[in-house]
Amino acid sequence: MGAYLVRRLLLAVPTMVIVYTLAFVLIHATPGGPWDNAEKPLAPQVIANLKAKYHMDAPLWTQYALYLGNALHGSLGPSYVNTSQDVSDIIAAFFPVSMQLGAAAMLFAIVVGIPLGTLAAVYRNTVVDYAATGIVVLGISIPNYVMATLLVTIFAVVLHWVPTGGWRGLLDVRVLIPMTAIGFRPATTLARYLRTSLLEVLHQDYIRTARAKGLAGARVIVRHALRNALTPIATVSGILVADVVTGSFFVETITRVPGIGRYFVTATTGRDYPVLLALALLFAIIIITMNILVDLSYALLDPQVRYG
């Protein structure tokens, strides 16, 4: 197991390098610098000085290595737009919010998705199944920004049950709309895979044995069937995490949550390159880390899985 972990971590390094290179190349190949604003046109000498300060006049290789070196030491450089702040400070301010929202969304996905999938499988081909499958289809078809706008319109604008946006921490009612908007699609993905896997499990002999022994229906499902049906969930988790991360871009923008998703959007529209680079790297790290964690939990959950 330890060897597997080391191998996975080693494999993650080239992926990170490639993501970094790709993001670096794309961002530096994009014409137009951050100081091309026509608002307050800068004198050529000022631009030259700024470029020298940010090492933008150095050959690309040098910039590549320099940024990477700095990043590994924890300094991600100053933002071009908010020049008084270092990117790492901004990220440190926004990141916890996104982490909390992401965790809440994952929790929502689990709390809603697992019962949904279980009910659909247990009451297969009845009204319950059709209703659940209907919800699943809605989840596949409705993108998270559509969901967010619909939720905000219905619950905030029309019903006034919640404010339209903002962030006051996890325990405030404002978290409900973004959490649901981000978590809905993962919930339905989870429900879909769980239904299929549970249907397979329920046909197995050991379930029949348990029922023949006279165990109550619910107990059979929870203790025997679910534990085995849950392992495919680990496979789906990669998709879930990617969904939550990309979902945060739109939902945080719509509901005005101050997280790194919204920061990514503002950096994209404002062409703030260091921020874009740093955030792209950050997202890649998050996804890769989550995938490794999920793979490890997969090994823990299913004793038949052995990693050499």
Place this chain on the structure above:
Amino acid sequence: MAVVGAAFLAVVALTGAAAQTLSPYRYDKQDLLTTYGSPDARHLAGTDALGRDLLSRLIYGARVSMSVGLASAAIVLSVGVPTGLAAGYFGGTFDLLLMRVVDIVYAIPYLLLVVLLQTFFTAFLPSIRSGPLVWLHSLNQATGGVAAIILALSLVGWLDVARVARGQTLMLRHREFVQAAKSLGASEGHVVVTHLLPNIVAPLIIMTTLLVPTFIIAEAGLSFLGLGVQPPTPSWGLMIAEGVDAIESYPRLVIAPALVLAATLLSLNFVGDGLRDALDPSSDR
């Protein structure tokens, strides 16, 4: 359900194609005296912040979404399927290389890559003044930014198609009918085209019907972020973004494109499910 979905889709597609005859107004005709207008006889869905007729913009938005979805799917198939077939059948270093690339790109969320690519394209294309690629910029201008979107979506999307095609090819490569054909003297190319290709078509069709909604969602998402179609060309995603600012006073501006987008995606999924039920008897129901 699939029939209902297909019918709705046909309506959307036809509306988009016939946009110029069907829509009551041009999509960029502003009527600054009637901004945020409620639906009435002249403007069946009301008007937006600049007085443009909402219904017309929805209709033209249909054209954008459909063309992005279909064009991207077409490109992705025509590039991904031959590559996957070749990799699966001939193997070797080409196959290894392809798989490494797929693994690496797979680790990164699709939307993130597409956003990065689009950031590059939207800035890069206008700066091409001469050289072999200048037609790309004109094409992009002419289509209101759609060409760049299709390019970005296809550039990342073909890898998944190649992966599936390769998997299917690997499954069939050693089957008896391939051996029979080869022992009868068929050339490699003939085997691939005449024997393998028709047999991998079914899962690929299913995959395509699920790819089109992904592309449409991505395009709407890009337009929402300001990286998609260039205003005034309407796109449902762009309309949602424009409407978000006024969501508290005029939710209709957001609801209309959101509902139309959701309905289109729903019908695409119904059609996809229906196709899958018809073509793949082993799928569980």
